[in-house]
Amino acid sequence: MGAEAFPPPDLELLEDVTFSAHGLRLDVLRSHQRSAEPLPAVMHIHGGAWVMFGKWPVANVFLARAGFVTVSVDYRLAPDATFPAQIHDVKTAVRWLRAHADTLGVDPERIGVWGISAGAHLAALLGTTAGHPGLEGLDGGWEDQSSEVQVVGNVGGVMDFLDPGMLFGPEPFPLFGAPLAGRPDLAVLASPVTHVAGHCAPFIHLHGRNDEHVPVSQARRMHAALKAGNACTELVELEGDHFINETHQDEVERRLLAFFRRELAYAPGVPAGWSSG
Template sequence: MVSVETDLLYADAGGVQLRLDIHRSAEPAAPVVVYAHGGGWTRGDRRTDATTRVAPLAACGVTVVAVDYRLALDAVFPRQLHDLKGAVRWLRANGERLGLRTERLGVWGASAGAYLGSLLALSEGDSALEGDVGGNLDRSSAVQAVVHWFGQADLAATAGRSAVEARLLPFHFEADLLGAGGAGGAGGAQSLAERARGLSLLTRVSAQAPPFLIAHGDRDRIVPPAEGLALHDALSRAGGSSRFELLGGAGHEDPLFDAPANLALTAAWLRAVLG
């Protein structure tokens, strides 16, 4: 049976209290994965998906730590990434006290959270993206496994919609995240491209990347499945370990991702990789 410890404060970031919830597996010495929620970087919190996704995965033998991170528009990137790295360091500093295995950690993200979690995994040693949120700077923010669900791989690509697409999908999440002042107009697009330069996951892959499990729906109209496949291909070409799952009939944030079979597959992969 899954037990839950809630509202643990892991950092105070500029007056914003950042908290996490631990969904503890009943399995002895279960591996631990950090969960970063979706919501276009503008909404959601650590309680998002708790009952439909997080707790059911914990029931499959993986302890899940769902974390808060600061949201756009109040916080411009890379503060969100600084928060997640701070949460990983906090877990390592407190793992023994909490009875958690934190020497090898995974990160699991959905949509916007998948991009952040993947960038966390691919930016080890990048001082500009590390930050000092929560302290514990003597601890590593590296992760050893990544589950990437229907997330972006290249922010400029997913933001670069045609005029028709922009009317059908009238959001500008990427511009909000990067503080590019909206996606409309040539000036906005140029500003977004400049800020997104160097933040594409595709340019950061290497043979040293941790193993990735990438899942996308073939009917995703928000983040095209080509984004997930491009990340998988880039990792494979670089000599990294990557598995790509295409869910037939699934759209963005589709309930099929939370189906028992898919959660069991995800948990089994995490247990195998994290040991």
């Protein structure tokens, strides 16, 4: 049986749009139907241990079919580019999205982000570090725009590089270009849990209890830190491993969609500002 054609006939794909001075590209996936009102947008950040893969608009089909304008982005990969290049790039993508909100029919005050594994780590940093001077990467472009996001979906991401549950060996860690023990400064800077203070975006965490790559303690630590800071946070633990986006795809997508609809105040055919109560 052949693979399903992409994009599906009910969706429109704007492919390989350059968004960064570093030559990085993104894809926009959205409905063919146009709304008279600006729509919320959701950006997907791909996984791959920060060292492989690229933008993956297929992951956003369920959101685009629900009426969101969706974006899937590339970022510079380790070890050729070390941290903080990756967060610089995805912040540039958010700024690009805001700069083109009118053209895309997007509400610039309703932007969500989600990712799986390495992508979830970067999504969580977006949700906790708006305006952080060391993490903005303004050389990427669109420096007159904000990189703030309004909601975060974390599917199996590293939230704390100093968590004893994370087993890092003495070999160089590609994201940092050095053994983790040799760069505690980067371990702290790159940990979303470090930045949970003041205003944070609402979070939903989906994590497999049997994850041997990124232990569930990561999601629990981040959830606890956000709760302690009175931020909106929801933790969902599933009976699975690191690949719950595949083994539990329907439930992961259902929960993400419900969370984004609620936190971005959006349901098809319902005016912006709608709330379920």
